[in-house]
Amino acid sequence: MDALAIRELSTGYRRRPVIESLTLPDLPAGAVHALLGPNAAGKSTLLRALAGLLPAHGSIMLAGEELVHMPLAERARRVTYMPQTLPGGVALTVLETVIGALRAAHAEAAPGSTGDAVGRAVETLAQVGIEHLAMEGLARLSGGQRQLVSLAQALVRRPRLLLLDEPISALDLKYQQQVMQLVQRLAREQGMTVLVVLHDLQIAAQWSDRVVVLAQGRLAACGEPAEALTPELLAEVYHVDARIEHCSHGRVQVMVDGLASSDGVASI
């Protein structure tokens, strides 16, 4: 099975290890996995290590291939990472930015000619819903629009493993739903493994097949949202009093009542 298998993974920054010996249950392809946890839990660090941007020890197997020692260019053909921000002060159009991702990765050879690369970029912009911005300069876009461009840049390369670091943090409600729906659909259709860092537990419960909860670089919980997200877990990891309820559509709803009774403002 084309799963992502993480075993005994240690990673972090110079003289500051963040994740030590992390082992996760296999994350199957064709599914969306929400990576949750409080600030500084190691979510972005894990994503950057999976993308090859941080040195790592241990094993990261994707569809039977070991990624840890794979050269960056090789890994980039299989894994795409979307960072939290896309700089705005760059004199490129949206379309050029997306085509640039294909050129830099030397992936334009895959679809054929330059014309195919342009066609593929346009198609991706349409998927994300921003084809009307194609000829706009990045400098003229809002933060949310830049986030959508960043997503298009990640999607255009059709990776096997898609790593998204807070992809909807600057988006309005409509685009939050639209992006998560698109990501879920592409995961299903293209057999991608998607690992997405989210802070919104509601969105995670609605759109992910599985949640992976980290706390202080360690695995706190992993499983389907309805099973993994419990009041006890949220109290332990986020230090909040919360209830888990089911709405009339049967979906999990996370209701946060406030800070956990043992936790105060002073401890934030």
Added chain:
Amino acid sequence: MANAATRSPETTRAGLVTAYRKLIVRRTAIVAGLAALCVVALVLDMVTGSSGLGWTAVLQALFDPGLMAANDVFIVRELRLPHALMALLVGAALSLAGTEMQTLLDNPLSSPFTLGVSSAASFGAALAIVLGITLPGIGQDWMVSINAFVFAFGSLLLLQLLTRLRDAGTGTVILFGIALVFAFNALVTFIQSISSQTELQQLVFWTMGSLSRGTWPHVGILALILCLVVPFSLYAASSLTALRLGEDRARSLGVNVTRLRFASLLRVSLLAATSVAFVGIIGFVGLVGPHIARMLVGEDHRFLLPASVLSGAALMSLASALSKALVPGVVLPVGIVTSLVGVPLFLFLIFRRPGRV
């Protein structure tokens, strides 16, 4: 998913592909236009000079010198032509180096001289002029140029080494560069303090920058270096474009940023060190040439790099012509004129096309 009311025919997929192709054609045309401007600037530079030789005399000296006075042929062939070509080459080299530097350091205020290249070159020149210290086996004619090159190139290699040892980011690289500027400036001041009046005059004149030092061997060497460097720059164009979107993003696209930085800084070092060694310090073109190119063609480096080469060359060549024409009988230091030409052009472009790609 886009709002249907805001759609225009251009936003259809076929329309977008066509719009993109038009953009590419427009940018190619701009690069071609800059190349044509270089030719015009070269001709202007060639027909301008205190000896009063016009374009017919220049053409005759170049293609049918038999009937001309030997002195006029000498002026055209040994002074005007190498100086005019030197202007184009130095402008091209400094502007290309400036573009790569601005991309590498993610800083629009960077120029080839940001990291202390000019200060190091001045120190090398000071050692040769005042103390007569140079590498063994180097003749009097080449002493100052070789020293300037060795120290300029060496300073950037030292910077590379420090950067690698510390695994430093762009901010640290700039700080290292600033430290080098202060260190070399202090050393130059020290040498100035122990130099004679004549040596001091020579040193100050050297730092002003002048194309009149350009000889045919200098032209040949700089042309060769540009021919060697430009293909590698163009090969790295897509990676440099990706780097503009952030180091993490570039690396996640498969770009080896460490190797890209090393190779790019090496190219910048070669271009800046050779230019400064032959003509002294000409600062403005390396800062403004890239900005003019960026405003004209955007930051797709496949177009930005050639546009920078050509805009720098044209700017320098026009400045060279003006340096001979502004005050009759006097050739002004070209560095002053690059600013006089560049600043109004720069401001015009900024006001004309705010934020446009």
